[in-house]
Amino acid sequence: MESQFHRIRRLPPYVFETVNALKAKLRAQDVDIIDFGFGNPDMETPPHIVEKLVETARKPRTNRYSASKGIAGLRGAQARYYERRFGVKLDPDTQVIATLGSKEGFANLAQAISAPGDVILAPNPSYPIHPFGFLIAGAGIRHIEALDAESYLRAIDTAARHSVPSPLAVVTCFPSNPTAQTCDLKFYEEVVALARRYEMFVLSDLAYAEIYYGDPPPSVLQVEGAMDICIEMTSLSKTYAMAGWRMGFAVGSKRLVAALTRVKSYLDYGAYTPIQVAACAALDGPQDCVAQMRQTYHTRRDVMVDSFARAGWNIPPPDASMFAWAPLPEKFAALGSLEFSKRLMVEAGVAVSPGVGFGEYGEGFVRLALVENEQRIRQAARMVKTFLDNPANTNENNSGETL
Numbered sequence: 001m002e003s004q005f006h007r008i009r010r011l012p013p014y015v016f017e018t019v020n021a022l023k024a025k026l027r028a029q030d031v032d033i034i035d036f037g038f039g040n041p042d043m044e045t046p047p048h049i050v051e052k053l054v055e056t057a058r059k060p061r062t063n064r065y066s067a068s069k070g071i072a073g074l075r076g077a078q079a080r081y082y083e084r085r086f087g088v089k090l091d092p093d094t095q096v097i098a099t100l101g102s103k104e105g106f107a108n109l110a111q112a113i114s115a116p117g118d119v120i121l122a123p124n125p126s127y128p129i130h131p132f133g134f135l136i137a138g139a140g141i142r143h144i145e146a147l148d149a150e151s152y153l154r155a156i157d158t159a160a161r162h163s164v165p166s167p168l169a170v171v172t173c174f175p176s177n178p179t180a181q182t183c184d185l186k187f188y189e190e191v192v193a194l195a196r197r198y199e200m201f202v203l204s205d206l207a208y209a210e211i212y213y214g215d216p217p218p219s220v221l222q223v224e225g226a227m228d229i230c231i232e233m234t235s236l237s238k239t240y241a242m243a244g245w246r247m248g249f250a251v252g253s254k255r256l257v258a259a260l261t262r263v264k265s266y267l268d269y270g271a272y273t274p275i276q277v278a279a280c281a282a283l284d285g286p287q288d289c290v291a292q293m294r295q296t297y298h299t300r301r302d303v304m305v306d307s308f309a310r311a312g313w314n315i316p317p318p319d320a321s322m323f324a325w326a327p328l329p330e331k332f333a334a335l336g337s338l339e340f341s342k343r344l345m346v347e348a349g350v351a352v353s354p355g356v357g358f359g360e361y362g363e364g365f366v367r368l369a370l371v372e373n374e375q376r377i378r379q380a381a382r383m384v385k386t387f388l389d390n391p392a393n394t395n396e397n398n399s400g401e402t403l
Contacts, residue, residue: 007138042372066272173205177207188222188226189223192225234248
């Protein structure tokens with residue numbers, strides 16, 4: 001009776017629990033933590049979206065059960081977004097389903113399409129739900145190093161060619177969480193060609209489609225023939241600062257959308273109807289709020305890169321997403337990302353996410369979320385400088401040390 005349940009045994013210890021427990025302990029001691037560790041947007045949801053939620057919630061009929069696959073108006077709004085943004089036409093009835101955020105969409109898609117014995121190709125480092133949703137469903141994961149789009153593409157070909165059994169699907173995530181890497185349409189064209197060659201599905205995570213600082217990221221569904229074998233997850237969480245609203249979508253292949261729809265029909269009645277109506281207002285309403293949030297993240301990115309460089313920690317500027325992916329400062333390389341993250345929090349009051357929490361290929365890096373204002377970012381940089389300049393913090397003292 002004391003042994004763990006089968007699915008729990010398949011999950012490794014959650015690295016972020018260690019960091020979060022330390023963060024909670026320090027905050028209980030009234031320590032001010034500047035938190036770049038959790039990608040939790042700090043900006044306000046645009047007023048016209050909130051007002052639509054309130055207006056709809058006042059109607060008694062909207063407090064009843066909703067539709068598991070999303071109300072028709074919301075699915076139509078998402079289809080209009082795809083046509084406007086990507087030039088992709090979708091049938092709202094058969095190619096669009098609303099999800100409780102992209103995370104829930106991935107988890108239930110894994111339950112819908114995979115079984116013990118199936119193999120999924122997943123990027124590493126990666127947002128945890130990409131591999132672990134399938135592990136919970138009983139499938140096997142082949143982790144592929146994915147520090148940039150080109151190396152990931154080459155590795156997909158090699159892995160698919162040598163996997164036994166042949167992979168069921170490959171996961172893509174660009175702009176990437178956690179690495180903030182981007183890809184172009186040619187990448188997707190080659191991924192779709194590989195998927196056809198090896199008879200795989202393509203599962204695309206496009207949650208950061210609207211947070212970019214150069215060219216707008218493409219959709220895999222822009223590739224000719226992709227609609228037959230691809231499904232793509234998007235989310236309103238970061239685009240409209242609606243993370244707690246839990247509103248996302250899965251669109252694309254009728255077969256995959258139908259499978260997800262059937263599983264979800266047994267599990268939930270969809271998001272609260274007023275949230276879905278407000279989501280329509282987000283997608284169909286004025287988009288200047290999106291541009292303003294994008295500019296805020298862009299400014300924060302520049303402030304972080306500049307101020308941390310002055311502090312002695314060079315952070316590569318991300319091309320997209322609300323994250324920066326940074327190698328450990330050289331003098332801390334031997335410490336590892338988890339111990340470095342703990343030490344940084346205790347001694348400098350700055351929280352980051354250890355790269356190893358996103359997979360073994362994330363070791364040697366940390367992820368920083370752009371969720372603190374410019375003043376707090378500069379304050380963090382000053383604290384980081386003091387931490388880095390401390391003579392006690394040397395490779396000799398850091399190597400193998402734990403907190």
